Amino acid sequence: MLSRYFIDRPIFAWVIAIGIMLAGIGAMLSLPIAQYPDIAPPGVGISATYPGASAETVETSVTQVIEQQLTGIDGLMYFSSSSSATGQSRITVTFQKGTDPDTAQVQVQNKVQQALSRLPSAVQQQGLSVTKQQTDFLMLVGLYDETDTATQADIADYLVNNFQDPIARIDGIGATQIFGSQYAMRIWLDPYKLAAVKLMPSDVQSAISAQNVEVSAGQIGADPAPVGQQINATVTARARLQTPDQFRKIIVKTQTDGSIVHLSDVARVELGNESYTTSARLNGHPASGIALQLAPGADALKTAEMVKAKVAELSSNLPHGYKVVYPRDTTPFIKLSVEEVIQTLLEAVALVVVVMFIFLQSWRATLVPAVAVPVVLLGTFGVLALFGYSINTLTLFGMVLSIGLLVDDAIVVVENVERIMEEEGLSPRDATIKSMEEIGSALVGIALVLSAVLLPMAFFGGSTGVIYRQFSITIVSSMLLSVVVALILSPALCATLLKGSDEEKRHKGWAGKFNRWFERMTDGYVRRTGKVMHRRKLFWGLYVVVLALLVLLFVRLPSSFLPVEDQGQVMVQVTLPAGAKSSRTSAAIDQVQNYFLNDEKDNVAFAFIMTGFSFQGQGENVGQGFINLAPWDDRKGIVNTAGSIAGRATKQLAAIRDAKVLAMTPPAIRGLGQSNGFTFELLNSGGLSRDRFLELRNQLIAAASKDPMLAGVRAATLEDTPQLKVNVDAEKLAVLGLTQANVDDVLSSAWGSTYVNDFVDRGRVKRVYMQADAPYRALPTDLDNWMVRSSSTGEMVPFSAFATTQWTMGPSTVSRFNGLSSFEIQGQAGDGASSGDAMDRMVELQKQLPAGTSYAWSGLSYQEQISGGQAPLLYALSVLVVFLCLAALYESWSIPLAVLFVIPLGLIGAVVAVWGRGLENNIFFQVGLLTTMGLAAKNAILIVEFAEMAHKQGKNALEAALEAAKLRFRPILMTSLAFIAGVIPLATATGAGAQSRVAIGTAVVGGMTTATLLAIFYVPLFFLTIARLFGSDKPHGAPPATTPDAGVPA
Structure with missing residues (x-):
């Protein structure tokens, strides 16, 4: 027997326990911390810009062209897009959970490349971006001027120049979005001055492109060189322009009389904004900000810490009055919610130890299950590390639930050893050996059943499956480690720590009063259990009523995916x-x-x-x-x-x-x-x-x-929104010698915003934009101020000669x-x-x-829809696996029914508790139900195991059931109260992340309460009914007997 081996070798048992703890400590120090695991499915974003285009034009010319290529991509779940009147096309491709984000990005990038040649040239010139990203902001880095001397444009330019690129390069950042823009060279065109010198916007654009360039002039004396060449030097010529004055001097035309037309003669040049779409303020001060999106799979807390460290480094030389803040930061809530769960975990440990001491009444006996707590919890961290999980609220919830479970096995061991020592007068060592022979299989059975209940959760897919797996792996690994400790370390501790029963101490003081009260309660419990089995039809009828009430309340519970939290x-x-x-x-x-x-x-x-x-x-x-x-x-x-x-x-x-x-x-x-x-x-x-x-x-x-x-x-x-539609008469264009291309060019350059090329501003490359000055694009009639040059006559023709306008309504997005x-x-x-x-x-x-x-x-709604469909299958699968495990354990198809029948008695308590507190049927409630199913089955197994042993020893089913109920009454109450005490801090939680803790705590406390109070009476009834129904009521080798306690003939 495994336990006997370690009873004889307690130091070996300690070595194993210490090894488990050391491995757990190492894992705990290295595990990342998060509020939740990576639940959101990975996404890839595609962004494109078509300057000056309407939303409908962007949709038909850009968005649809790209969307048509998004076929044959592995793991694609759905994609959505928006095309805006600001010329922006954004497509978000969402993938199934578990898809590798890097592979997804590569596949999407390849599809975009296939569509690139079909996109307008203006879109290709602006460039397309394909990035791994999530759809919300991890945090927002804000910069404001508390002196109010800087403009919003000044702050935005400083933020882009000094903060955006270093932050974007941080590992874990998927994408950035600036609220504001950096400076740009703005060329504001005057239509009257252009017409006076017979120029169109395209002429100005060509002149700027030709004169704002960098020339690669080569070298003097570069190889191959003449023999004896003595010098080698780089030749430099023109470089990109840098100041508004330099741009003003660009030559746009040489007149026939030899006079020169400069850019300043037809346009106003200034250092302005690249974009004027957004402006920001913080508490009334001018401000700007960078929104940061987390890359799929990245550690939120670690990434946020690196961002704040980088921002602190970059902030060392801020201009006077500039201050950095974080207007949106999800990490404080994450940290605080995790800290709250850890506090709940410690409270649960303390309450469990108190309950154990009250029942065991000996620090030596209490020490046996208490030692199991750090061994199992630390060992569980090691398992989490093996699976690549993090320390998050879900895994910590699993540990809180596990505390009551993991001490259960050790409590069962020490309680049974003390009972044998008291009743049979054996030494601690001999009592421990006999105890493990009696309950070893029950411990394994409990572990199998609880694992069977919770393990199916680990195989569900999608984001819901990620949540289920956190609980499943945590609780199952805790349970298995708990059984290992109960079979290896707990027997060794019992054999070495426990002393013979002190009858005098057990009958004195508070312990004596408690024990006398508990003995009276036990006697009353056995009598009432006998009456329950005497009135089997009545209590089976009540059981059916409980089932009906369970179904009625369950279907009426409001449903949701996750509870709403106060995230600050x-x-x-x-x-x-x-x-x-x-x-x-x-x-x-x-x-x-x-x-x-x-x-x-x-x-x-x-x-x-x-x-x-x-x-x-x-x-x-x-x-x-x-x-x-x-x-x-x-x-x-x-x-x-x-x-x-x-x-x-x-x-x-x-x-x-x-x-x-x-x-x-x-x-x-x-x-x-x-x-x-x-x-x-x-x-x-x-x-x-x-x-x-x-x-x-x-x-x-x-x-x-x-x-x-x-x-x-x-x-x-x-x-x-209202839109001004320009209707061009193609026949008039032909008569006037105009081309549609020139008309379109004038429209987009004047009323839109044309990107020309780049310039250098204080060492940073920025963009040059050309557009009509504000007074010449303010009213519909301003269109008539713009002219197109006739290719046949060379004269300037106003738009009024070939175009009309009308007001319409069109989409902004x-x-x-x-x-x-x-x-x-x-x-x-x-x-x-x-x-x-x-x-x-x-x-x-x-x-x-x-x-x-x-x-x-x-x-979130998509995930909620999926989770609602998965829950019934999960419950059914868990019950089926429990039945199969019990059938294998007892080598019987009928005895497992006595255990399964008890499950609704736990579920009714969970449902009533959640319904009574006005909570919802969400994922945390579902996990609570599954935990309750396992715990209810565990209590039933403790009774059924001993009843089956007594039945095999010659007692009939009634006697066996009553004896098992009496023997297991104290350990069932002790383990159940210990578990409930451990979960109460969850059910009464407040503060950050409290709603999630309340949801799961309420379900488990309510379920465990009824699973204990009702099951202690119903499990003997179930055992007796199954035994008589399947013809195994007769004792093995013993005549029928009468049970005086119950007054019921055997």
Whole structure:
């Protein structure tokens, strides 16, 4: 026997235990720390720019061309795209979890290369980027001037020049986005001056390209050289221009009279912004920021630490008044939530030790299971390292749940040894040997059953499978290590630490009072168990009622993917009417900033706001705010949580005229959406016109806005905006000797923004842009100021001679999903409803629309949909594997039923507890259910194992069941109370990340409570019923007997 070997060699047992702990310590010090494992599926982003193009032009000329090539890519889950009126095309390709991000990027890059030749030349000139990325921001590095002397453009240029590239090169950063822009050389054209010298924008562009170049002039005396050559030197000639004065002197034309036309004669030249789309402020000061996206698979905490170290290094020489802040930083919440779980873990250990001491009443006996805690926990860290996992809230949750489990095995060992010592008067060594012969198989059986319950989780795929695996591997490895300790170290400790039973001590003081009370309770328990088996039909009927109640409550539980956490951040989205200028947006978002800095000043650390950007899209009529809240300890009470603050802000800021303001909290899992709530994709699967498709979208949003199960339902893209359409008469072009190419060139150069080439500014290469000066592109009539040169006459022809204009409405952003035109709709569950209820309701409303549309889910909602379908299969698979393990253990198809019947008795407690606290059926609840299933089965096994042994020794089924119930009553209560005590800190958690702890803790505490209180009565009944049903009630070699306690004939 394995235990006997180590009973005789206790030092060897200690060596093994110490080796496990040392391996665990080494692993613990090297494991990365994260809030969650890498749950979000990997993504690859494609970005392209078509300057001056409308959203529809970008969609048809760029986005669709690229999308058509996205076929035959391994692991592709879905892709989405947006084409904006700012000329931006962004495609996000999302892959199945487990896909190698590097391989995915290479495959996408190859597909983009196939489409490159079909893209407009302006797009190719700007360049395309293909990057590994996630869809949200890890953090936002902000820079502001507290003296208010610098402009937003000055700060943005400094940030780009000095911060962006060093930060972008940090390992773990997938992509960066600057809120603002660096300087650029701006050539502002004057149409009247151009016409006076018969020039078009293309002539100016050609002149700049020809004269702003670097010449490779070669060398003097380079080989092969004449014999005797004595000198070798590099020849330098023209270099790129560097200052506005140098650009002003560019010669754009030489007149017939010999006079020279310089660039300054037809344009205004200045050092301006590369882009004027966004501006930012922090607490009222001019600011700029760099948003950082985490690369797939990167360690968030480690990457953030490297970013902050690099920023600290770069900040050593900041200009006077410049300050660095982090308006959005997810890492404090990650650190604090992990610290809270670690504190819960320590509290659980302390409570478990206290419970063990109360029952064992001896520090020597308590030391045996207490020693198992560090050995198993540290050993579990070693297993996590082998699987490449991290220290995160999920693995730590698994360890908290494991504490009660891992001491169970050692408690069973020491309790049984003490019982044998007391009843049979054996020495500690002999009692330990006999005890291990009795319970060794039960310990293995418990380990098999718990592993069978939890191990199937490890084989589920997708992001949900990642969460399940963290729990599965952690708890199963803890259980297996616990059994190893219980079979190797615990017997050795019992044989060497325990002393003979001290009857006098057991009957004195608090221990004596406790033991006398517990003996009376045990006698009462046995009598009541006898009555239960005497009234078998009644209690089987009650069991059926419990099953019905379980089903009824379970189907009525609201569902969600993950609980909503207070992450210390609030995001604000501001939208003004289509066509609104940035000045109006700036005025509105200033009111948003003032609200948070004044009305919520006790809850807000600082507010970073910007115009021209939002998660809806880019445009002058949108804005976005990142509100960094005060520390959690300074925001006590539910009214000061992030969710409450966001809710109040949305209501109060609704009073801002002409602005729609929505405050929201970040998503539960970084990388799965931009905010909490659902993400619904309405697809144009019927080839509807855009106007009809838009009409149906508005119809759906209107219906959803009236539904009490839904809240905050909104379009995730910007509304259509006024557009000025230029209609060119092709026949007039031909008559006037004009070409369509020249007309298009004048339009795009004047009203758009043409990238010419590069220049050097303080040692850094920057861009040169050419565009009409602001007064000549302010009104529709300004189009007539622009002229095109006739190729036949050489005269300048105004646009009024061949073109007309008209106002239309067009999209500012065109979205697509999986190759179909789409509208993304976001929202949250209404009061009293769950995210699952909200998702179901959205599907119902979509099905009520006329034909031509379909739907899909993305982001967190996509994962929630998958997880909802996996849960029933997971439960069924776990029960099946448990049954097969028990059948193999007992060599019986019937006895395992006595164990399986107890599982609903645990589930009812979990469901009632969660329902009673108003919680939801989410992944943490599902893990809690599976844990409860294993624990309920464990208690049943302790009784069934001893009942089966007694039955084989000659007792009938009734006697065997009652004897087993009496013998195992104390260890079952002790192990169950120890486990419940260990999990109570989860169920009562507060602070960062509390909702997740509460979700799993409530389910397990409720489930374990009923699994203990009901199972101790029902397991003997199940054993007796199965024995009689399958004809194994007769004793082996003994006549029928009567049990006086129960008053029931055998």
